[in-house]
Amino acid sequence: MKSILALLALLLSFPVAAAQLTIELDHTRQTWQTADLLKHPQAQTVQIVDDVSYKHNMTYRAVPLAALLSGLKPQSHLQAVALDGFAAELSAAPLLEKTGARAWLAVEDPARPWPALAQGKPSAGPFYLVWTHPEAGHISPEQWPFQVSRIKQLQTVAERFPALLPDPTLAADDQVNQGFALFQKNCLACHRLNGAGDAQVGPDLNIPYNPTEYFGGDFLKRYIRDPQSLRHWPQAKMPAFAASVLPEHELDLLLDYLRHMAGRKL
Numbered sequence: 001m002k003s004i005l006a007l008l009a010l011l012l013s014f015p016v017a018a019a020q021l022t023i024e025l026d027h028t029r030q031t032w033q034t035a036d037l038l039k040h041p042q043a044q045t046v047q048i049v050d051d052v053s054y055k056h057n058m059t060y061r062a063v064p065l066a067a068l069l070s071g072l073k074p075q076s077h078l079q080a081v082a083l084d085g086f087a088a089e090l091s092a093a094p095l096l097e098k099t100g101a102r103a104w105l106a107v108e109d110p111a112r113p114w115p116a117l118a119q120g121k122p123s124a125g126p127f128y129l130v131w132t133h134p135e136a137g138h139i140s141p142e143q144w145p146f147q148v149s150r151i152k153q154l155q156t157v158a159e160r161f162p163a164l165l166p167d168p169t170l171a172a173d174d175q176v177n178q179g180f181a182l183f184q185k186n187c188l189a190c191h192r193l194n195g196a197g198d199a200q201v202g203p204d205l206n207i208p209y210n211p212t213e214y215f216g217g218d219f220l221k222r223y224i225r226d227p228q229s230l231r232h233w234p235q236a237k238m239p240a241f242a243a244s245v246l247p248e249h250e251l252d253l254l255l256d257y258l259r260h261m262a263g264r265k266l
Contacts, residue, residue, distance in 0.1 A: 018110050019126035024152040027071055034126060037107045042067045046104055046132060052144040052239075053117060053124050060106035060130060066096045068105060068151075077156045080129060080145040085200030088129075088145040088189040089157055094137050101137025105148075106130045122147070140246065141239045142189040157184050161196035164188075166260055179257025182250055186241065194266045201237060210262035212255065221251060 018034040037043065040063045051058040069092070072078075076092040095103045108114050108125030116123055124146035131139050158165060164183075166176045183193075190202040205211060211220055223230045224246070227238045246254070 019108075019149075021105075021127050021148065022150045022152075023068055024150070025069070025072055026076075026153050030068075032068070034107060034110065037063055037105070037127075038109060040067070043107070046106075046130070048106075048130050048132065051130065052141045053128070053146050054115070058114075058130075060104070060128070061109060062104035062106040062130065064098070065103040065105050065129065066098060069095060072096065072153070077154055079152055079154050079198065080148050081150045081152070081198075082145050083147040083149050086145055086147075086189055087198040087200075088142055089184055090143065094139070094143075097137070101134050101139050102132045104130050104132065117146075135244075140186050141241070142186050145189065157188065163194035163196035163266055164261075166257065167264070175253055175256045176260045177257075179253040179255070179260075182246075182254045183257050186246060186254065190238070193261060194264070205258065206261050206265055210258055210265075212259045212262055220255065224251065224254075 020034070021032045021037070023030050023032070038061055043061060043063045046060055046062045048058045048060065050056065069078075072092050072095075074093040074096055078090045078092055078095065080088040080090060082088075094101060097103070106124075106128040108123060108127070114123035114125050127148040128146040129144055129148060131137070131144065134143075154160065164180070166174075166180055170176055187205065188197055188199060190199050191197065191205045192199060193205045193207075195204060195207060211223075215223065219230065224241050225243075226240045227236060228240070241251070
């Protein structure tokens with residue numbers, strides 16, 4: 001027994017291993033090592049107020065994400081893939097901003113590992129997309145992917161997954177289409193719909209049943225606002241979407257999209 005405890009203590013004493021991040025753009029592909037990013041000429045120490053994942057202020061060594069996306073156009077579309085299957089869909093324009101809400105790639109130093117996200121869980125490393133002044137860009141929690149292993153340029157969600165599209169006869173500014181845009185920003189990182197999407201974290205939101213079909217009254221809204229208040233279990237991953245992140249009128253638009261798609265099952 002003592003030898004087992006000694007072995008565990010030895011393993012826990014080892015520093016976090018270095019990692020690598022692959023960035024695949026249409027015009028280039030590059031793999032970055034932890035050490036290279038920590039020594040990047042634009043790397044600096046950044047203070048993150050009320051970090052989305054850690055729920056308190058954090059300090060990171062980070063590189064402006066725009067510095068790693070040279071040549072990318074604002075109208076492009078990216079996906080950040082995490083080690084656990086989380087796949088964040090990201091419009092390039094906010095990532096390239098140098099003022100207001102600014103995106104940073106935080107890099108976990110093996111010599112100074114970050115704390116665990118929760119008891120029994122790993123840290124947010126090795127790479128974590130964080131934001132300074134996120135309130136200036138209306139940045140949602142799904143735009144803070146952690147444990148990132150790859151960032152790749154892709155076609156838009158609508159081009160890749162036509163099964164997600166609302167009725168094509170609807171006007172571009174219809175409430176359902178506005179809700180579709182919010183679904184891409186806030187939900188698609190964890191959920192699929194009609195079997196379409198790259199995420200492998202949460203359940204499909206239309207097959208076999210759409211949540212608007214089994215959440216009565218205002219319970220779906222309450223669940224989105226605070227999942228643990230309706231379904232509490234230790235391993236739950238869905239974050240709470242406060243009104244500061246998803247205002248009430250936007251939540252209504254998101255639900256309009258889900259209700260609409262309940263009638264468009266594949």
